[in-house]
Amino acid sequence: MAIDPVCKMKVDPEKAAVKAEYQGQTYYFCAPGCKVAFEKKPKKYLEEADEGEGHHHHGR
Numbered sequence: 001m002a003i004d005p006v007c008k009m010k011v012d013p014e015k016a017a018v019k020a021e022y023q024g025q026t027y028y029f030c031a032p033g034c035k036v037a038f039e040k041k042p043k044k045y046l047e048e049a050d051e052g053e054g055h056h057h058h059g060r
């Protein structure tokens, strides 16, 4: 499974409605809106993903 870098949903590459190539990588999206957001600021989403899981566990 691929991860939609915008909303972090799991996306099946076989069924993905939308995909985009960026720096030689193919990214899959759950919806056209996510692709648009990604293409506006790809670095934002990729850096956030890169930063790791550690920042998303504040809620407990």
Ligand SMILES: [Zn+2]
Pocket (backbone or CB within 6 Å): 004, 006, 007, 008, 009, 029, 030, 031, 034
């Ligand atoms: Zn999405």
